Amino acid sequence: MGMIDENNVLTLLNKKIYPGEKAKVNFNTAKLYTTTTVEVPIIIERAIEPGPTVLITAGIHGDELNGIEIVRQLISRGINKPEKGTIICIPVVNVFGFLSMTREFPDGRDLNRVFPGAKKGPLASKFAYVFTEEILPVADYCLDFHTGGSSRFNAAQIRVEKGDEKMLELAKIFNAPFTVYSKTISKTYRKACSKLEKPILLFEGGKSQDSNKEIAKYGVEGTQRILAHLGMLKKEFTVPKTTQxxxxxxxxxWMRAKYSGLLHIKIPIGKKVEKGEYIATITDPYGSFRHKVTASNTGYIINVNQSPIVYQGDAIFHISKDA
Known part of the structure; x- marks a missing residue:
């Protein structure tokens, strides 16, 4: 099991990393059916001064590129080099899915639905088990970066469990445009963190197989604010300020399509709309049908389906509402 001992020496996957050192450790518990080992690089930066250990992950779903770009920027800009404590970055947890630009593991399973995994389980489950046993125990705080699935584009948001005041406070410090109360789904990485009492902020922004500069900026700047709050941000970095x-x-x-057809979005993501406001059009390909989509209630649009074609019943807008 990964640990930091009384001498402040970190042991991770049988490698010792001393205070002030940096290291790259390859996590390679699973192999392809060709017996080829697929390595998952873990980038570790340690300060001399003791402090918290922050675990930053992305790419649990292999096609969610925005999160991967956020963690890449943290590393390339040196934000991951802490003033005190330890920062562990895993830019691409699901390298298998990343290679094929798919959400799942090669065995067809969603890694984010098999935690904490099983020692002798299928490929994804075994991977989750080793991750939970060997890597997660060293973390004091976790930041996990995701995007919307398929063509659904999420406004930048942090998701927290309602009633968790500690995480709500951290979410306010991260200060994404939106903080969304969201129940923790069974067998997710977030649930595994919760069971081990590891505080976790789940960031959602953008959509799969897409890279968005604005979303990446929200993720990087929010992380800087969290690190500054923990006293871990190097003094050469200015804490990003926000006006809202x-x-x-x-x-x-979720608002759902009443008709099948071509979807034309008329509003920006994140906009506050009024009940009855014109927000999209659904048409047929032949120019004979046109249906106006209007807001079901007053609220903020926090997710938009950007697919050009929808079927009746498809989710097209995620909108906030009063209780």
Whole structure:
């Protein structure tokens, strides 16, 4: 099991990293059916001064590129070099899915639905087990970066469990445009953190197989604010300031397409709309049908389906609402 001993020596996957050192450790518990080992690089930066250990992850779903870009920027800009404590970055947790630009592991399983895994389970489950046993125990705080699935584009947001005041406070410090109350799904990485009492901020922004500069900026700047709060941000970095506090979303609903056809979005993501406001059009390919989509209620649009074609019943807008 990974640990930091009384002499402040970090042991991770059988490698010792001393205070003031940096290291790259390859996590390679799983192999392809060709017996080829697929390595998952873990980038570790340690300060001489003791402090918290922050674990920063992305790419649990292999096609979610925005999160991967956020962690890449943290490393390339040196933000991951702490003033005190330890920062562990895993830019691409699911390298298998990243190679094929798919959400799942090669065995077809969603890694984020098999935690804490099983020692002798299928590929994804075994990977989750070793991750939970060997890497997660060293973390004091976790930041996990995701995007919307498929064509659904999430406004930049932090998701926290309602009633968790400690995490709500950290979410306010991160200060994404939105903070969304969200129940923790069973067998997710977030649930594994919760069971081990590891504080975790789950960031959602953008959509899969897409890279968005604005979303990456929100993720990087929010991380800097968290590191500054923990006393870990190097003095050469200025703590990014914001002009607006994160908007708390307590309740929300999905608006669904009433007709099949071509979807034309008429509003920007993150906009506050009024009930009955014109927000999209659904048409047929032949120019004979045109349906106006209007907002079901007053609220913020925190997710938009950017697919050019939808079927009746498809989710097209995620909108906040009053209780």
């Amino acid at each position: 506090e994160s908007i708390l979303i307590e309740h929300s609903l």
